[in-house]
Amino acid sequence: MIGTLLANVPAAPSAFDGVTEALAVLVLLVVFAMLRQDLLRAQVRMYAFQSLAVSALAGVLAANEHASDLYVLAGLSMVLKVIVVPSVVLRLLGEVQVDLAGNRRFGVATAVLAGLAVSVFGFLVIGNVHIAAAGAAGLPVPAMGAAAATVLISFVLVMFRGDVVSQAVGFFSMENGVSVASLVLAARMPLILEVGFLFDLLVAVVAFGIIMRTHHRRSSSLSTETLDQLRG
């Protein structure tokens, strides 16, 4: 009797599982913090911190699997997402003297409630879709729930904010969620693809920056309030 009961008790999570799941949850918590943060600079710094957690996840995974290409990925993601992207956006904010705080379309409470709702949805969907357990490379599958929730809350961030910086940061943070997901699902994807994806992020940041700057030059504001002329 006791033997059968014990057989059904799941094994205690390993240190690797514990650390990676904690980091994945940290990524999720940071996007909640972004949701309530008004100051644009602070929001960009939070993104840098979130990227640091994602890079650390790649590093921990690299150490666990003794995979040199994952170390390269962790390093590249660190340089690009913790240093380059945030400093590009902060420089843009430095040029813009106005708009320390972003625009809100809804209150903090509404945004956080919506964030909670979509993240519950994300966890439920991932819980119900049976993700194929491959040869067990990659992060443990529970991290996938946090990744899906991060992606969905980033959508909420984009929708609930009315300024171009928060919307761009929402996109970057969504990309972080996708990065966590691909560490779960496709950790050993050939490095050339991962580098391609990161390079694309960099190019996208440049495009975002150019359009944000043009918008600011024309309207002297980072708010998207004037961007509602095209309809129908």
Added chain:
Amino acid sequence: MSFVLVAIMLVPFVAAMASWWAGPRSGAAMTVASGTVTFGLALALVPAVARSQPPGATRASGGAGELGGYAVTALGNWLRADSLSLVFLIATAFLYALTAIFAVGYVSADHDATALYRRRLFAGINLFAWAMAMAPIVDNLGLLWVAIEVTTVVSALLVTIEGTDSAVEAAWKYVLIASLGLGLSLLATAVIYRAGSVVLGNSYELFYPKLLSGAARFPAGTVRLGYLLAVLGFGTKVGLFPVHTWLPDAHSEAPTPVSAMLSGSLLATCFYAILRYYQITERSAGPTFARDVLAGFGVATLLLGALYLASQRDLKRLLAYSSVEHMGVLAIGMSFASPLAIAGVLLHVLAHAAAKGTAFFGAGSVVRKLHTKDLERVRGGIGLLPWSGPMFVAAMFGLSAMPPFGTFRSEFYIVVGGFAPGSHGAERALAAVLVVLVTLAFLGLSWHVTQMMASPGPEDGSSPAKGETSKLMVVAMSVALLALVVLGVHPPHQLDTLIHGAATELGVTR
């Protein structure tokens, strides 16, 4: 033939760099040369790819024959053109060549265009065409995503190039919404990778022949998730409802040559990406699921396009909603089991590129002549534009799928495919809905076109003098219209073989 693929990879890219560094005049010449050469190179691939199956060949022969057809590969299989990719490559290269010619005329008729604007425009057109040509010829699900993301970045910057407030608004919406969508499709790539690793091991390249050979043993649940994410993600760039919202803005605010490429080739290129996921899904999760998803998105998209067409007030937005409508037709066509419908979808990709090219080129002539896109103010077009006026009317009938145009033939294939013997009740109902909605779209389009073209212009003498603004614009338009008629009256035999080869690749489980 490998060098042809490598040349397609190099020519537009080199032209982009060269036209940026050279002056605007030689940049224009290089763009036309690059467009023409790329189109020639794409056609040169046809004889090697579009061959009938050798007698007695079996599908499961392994290797390159795994997909059931011939393919040209290069660079150690990183580049690959099979019938499916070649259909989309030809559509892109065709429109690239004509847009280059049109753009030279379009810019020369614009006396306010600065040298910087011209350099940006020509370099941008080449780079945009390069990314769109790369998408169908890379043999890798991941690189496909990279190519499509590059199209977003380049084309969003091209949308801002006119520098107006509304252009900035359109570009911001476009880059934000499309990037979020592509984030979902990156997730789709990772999910499919995971599904594949069950069969192919933890570390493998996402080459299509490899994926498709193992796809039947991929776990169906994981593949379904990946497919849904891919349809929603790439569907954002195709313009599928409800993630189409950037499309009319970007199409109407971009410079007209860019609008033609956005509408005629970019949307189709992104649809191609969905088709690659479709191929995996029909093998793994079964064809019914893959088709039903497209049917749902297709009907909603076609309905939206058909309804919004009638209420438009802006010429280029009108054409943009017509693109939404046609993407709905493509998605519905893919949801029919009949191979004839699939052949119709592929022919429709080519016919829509020709028709939308003609229509946007015509819209460009109208805007250059009357200096307005406002449908209320465009009047007497036929009288003012002796060549492009009638051709524009013809293009609008082409977009309404009237004979003798290629769009009629392709939509006819799709509808007949929907009613084909053995099709079930839901397919027949869907085909009937398709006919009704396409007719609704025809009413909207023809109402606007008769207003614009046939009704008399203002009699107070304020209308401009009769005549075309640029011969090159007329040349580009007539070639596109001619191609549209040829596709309708008598498509070349090899093109027919190519399309049927591609339809076979898409319908292995039929």
